[in-house]
Amino acid sequence: MSSILSRLLLYNTHFAPQFLVIPSPSSRISSRRITCQKMSCTSETVFPTLRTVTISYSELADKNADLSMKIEEGFGPNGLGILSVTDVPGFSSLRQNLLHLAPRLANLPEEVKKDLEDHHSRYNFGWSHGKEKLESGKPDMLKGSFYANPLLDVPTTEAFLVQRYPSYCGSNIWPHSALPELEIAFKALGKLIIDVGSTLAFHCDQYVSKGMKMRENEGLEQILLHSRCHKGRLLYYFPTQHSNCIEDGDSMSSWCGWHTDHGSLTGLTCGMFTKDGIVIPCPDSAAGLYIRTRTDQIVKVVFGEDEIAYQIGETTEILSRGYLCATPHCVRAPKGEQASGVDRSTFALFMQPDWDEQLNFPEDVHIHDEVIPPNGTLTFGEYTEKLLDKYYHLKT
Numbered sequence: 279m280s281s282i283l284s285r286l287l288l289y290n291t292h293f294a295p296q297f298l299v300i301p302s303p304s305s306r307i308s309s310r311r312i313t314c315q316k317m318s319c320t321s322e323t324v325f326p327t328l329r330t331v332t333i334s335y336s337e338l339a340d341k342n343a344d345l346s347m348k349i350e351e352g353f354g355p356n357g358l359g360i361l362s363v364t365d366v367p368g369f370s371s372l373r374q375n376l377l378h379l380a381p382r383l384a385n386l387p388e389e390v391k392k393d394l395e396d397h398h399s400r401y402n403f404g405w406s407h408g409k410e411k412l413e414s415g416k417p418d419m420l421k422g423s424f425y426a427n428p429l430l431d432v433p434t435t436e437a438f439l440v441q442r443y444p445s446y447c448g449s450n451i452w453p454h455s456a457l458p459e460l461e462i463a464f465k466a467l468g469k470l471i472i473d474v475g476s477t478l479a480f481h482c483d484q485y486v487s488k489g490m491k492m493r494e495n496e497g498l499e500q501i502l503l504h505s506r507c508h509k510g511r512l513l514y515y516f517p518t519q520h521s522n523c524i525e526d527g528d529s530m531s532s533w534c535g536w537h538t539d540h541g542s543l544t545g546l547t548c549g550m551f552t553k554d555g556i557v558i559p560c561p562d563s564a565a566g567l568y569i570r571t572r573t574d575q576i577v578k579v580v581f582g583e584d585e586i587a588y589q590i591g592e593t594t595e596i597l598s599r600g601y602l603c604a605t606p607h608c609v610r611a612p613k614g615e616q617a618s619g620v621d622r623s624t625f626a627l628f629m630q631p632d633w634d635e636q637l638n639f640p641e642d643v644h645i646h647d648e649v650i651p652p653n654g655t656l657t658f659g660e661y662t663e664k665l666l667d668k669y670y671h672l673k674t
């Protein structure tokens with residue numbers, strides 16, 4: 279394994295199939311939407327801040343609208359691999375409802391959280407803290423995550439499937455007595471992000487089908503509509519008392535290391551910061567989501583708190599033959615005195631194909647092609663397992 283690859287692979291090593299990591303092919307450039315240059319701490323490199331391409335919910339809901347230009351600008355070979363949907367009815371309050379529960383969940387007694395852990399799924403259901411690794415290889419104690427399938431509490435009752443694909447086929451674990459609101463809020467926001475994401479997928483298919491032949495049922499929308507594998511992740515970044523002291527990794531990826539999401543399409547909320555239980559604006563303009571462009575530029579990406587951002591995962595890049603490009607990203611923690619005692623809550627919704635979905639890997643795409651058999655066909659479940667075996671060496 280090359281050193282850069284092993285470095286890239288060091289994080290998220292609690293083997294979450296959502297976050298396999300690849301270096302991306304290079305040919306993207308993004309400059310049109312550079313809106314401002316932000317200064318962070320004095321002596322540090324300053325990265326440009328870009329606004330996401332936006333699509334309004336009403337445009338998106340119109341299946342006759344031609345959104346190809348925007349899809350290309352956001353997701354195409356010259357885009358960043360992210361765009362956001364504005365004015366989604368009901369989104370703002372569902373976001374707030376759920377994100378406010380993240381600190382409450384994270385601050386439950388240790389023994390309650392322990393009961394929410396699921397070793398068998400390699401912590402891909404329920405509570406996960408300190409199970410992933412930072413870029414340094416040390417356990418990631420900076421954030422806690424809560425994973426659940428927002429659509430299906432029990433995706434399958436077939437024991438052999440649970441054994442074979444535990445991270446997809448396991449069951450949800452809700453804190454029924456300790457935090458009963460979590461299940462309702464998580465499912466409501468998760469479903470909304472999936473519904474909007476599926477509509478976005480329809481428009482992605484329209485765009486891709488202009489450039490390449492697509493068989494019926496092969497498009498992103500159909501793949502997502504048939505899936506039992508979608509997974510939500512409620513993230514809680516614990517407050518740092520000495521916020522200049524997050525020494526792990528480079529300062530860019532101090533909160534969440536560089537990676538691309540493994541699945542099809544990831545919905546993201548804008549992070550919510552609180553201090554002493556009060557919602558505050560982000561205390562450091564340099565903190566937040568960063569993306570690496572195809573030309574290896576690093577940019578900070580911003581979108582509004584009332585918008586749902588969507589990023590492309592690796593599986594979509596492969597199946598669309600690069601018409602839609604995956605998004606290498608990381609999260610930078612706030613620094614400075616103002617950041618002391620500040621936490622961050624956010625939600626990521628990984629939309630991914632069903633474990634049984636037959637994927638036909640194009641001959642001309644060379645991402646992870648070492649695990650693709652000569653006939654170019656694998657199910658998504660098999661594909662994920664092969665990658666986990668290869669990269670994480672940790673199948674038990």
Ligand SMILES: O=C(O)CCC(=O)C(=O)O
Pocket residue numbers: 297511513534539546549567607609624626
């Ligand atoms: O915290 C964030 O904003 C992003 C988290 C993320 O990239 C992930 O969970 O895959």
Ligand SMILES: [Fe+2]
Pocket residue numbers: 297537538539607
């Ligand atoms: Fe991610």
